[in-house]
């Protein structure tokens with residue numbers, strides 16, 4: 001299978017701090033892959049490096065076979081790599097539908113009606129202001145906005161952090177629907193149950209290096225690895 005996203009031996013710095021120390025990973029069509037690791041391991045920096053918000057000192061970022069390493073963030077976004085950041089980035093003063101309308105891109109296979117099928121709550125709330133939404137609805141809106149751009153790959157940074165269990169369940173099933181609709185997803189998430197429910201494969205990052213890779217089946221029965229790298233009794 002050819003990788004839709006391939007990161008090869010990425011090294012990234014903040015000033016003199018060497019944060020990513022050779023990160024390599026792949027994401028193929030039809031997959032959800034998680035990037036796990038303790039706080040400060042470099043998960044967000046990996047996503048930021050992929051989208052060009054952090055420029056790698058060395059290594060390679062390939063999207064659908066095309067080398068986009070070192071390109072400015074807007075070019076990488078246009079090429080089809082979309083990051084939904086932790087802080088959500090929606091327009092508080094615009095309505096839900098206006099937030100969606102301005103995210104529509106010409107040539108994207110996604111229309112607002114497709115979005116409402118996956119996120120019925122957004123249709124119910126379409127006239128509400130972005131700032132009036134619950135945390136979970138804001139998260140749905142920011143994922144929806146990213147989808148409307150027609151990404152080849154979607155990267156989600158802690159999409160369910162701080163949300164109530166019932167909303168977490170809803171978002172988990174929506175992320176599954178997005179994968180089924182043909183958009184592969186790289187997921188950074190601390191909630192292990194969510195990662196297990198969704199992912200085909202897992203990578204574990206420690207101090208800027210991938211230290212473990214496992215299929216969903218291997219990961220499900222490997223409580224020792226989970227305890228060692230994530231400090232969680234599984």
Ligand SMILES: Nc1ncnc2c1ncn2[C@@H]1O[C@H](COP(=O)(O)OP(=O)(O)OP(=O)(O)O)[C@@H](O)[C@H]1O
Nearest residue numbers: 014015017019037038039040041042043044045046
């Ligand atoms: N803008 C920045 N300037 C300097 N150092 C940073 C910056 N952002 C992150 N770091 C440092 O880089 C390291 C990796 O951070 P990163 O956010 O990638 O980790 P993470 O695995 O996503 O963890 P978390 O779950 O806590 O967000 C940490 O030591 C962090 O303190």
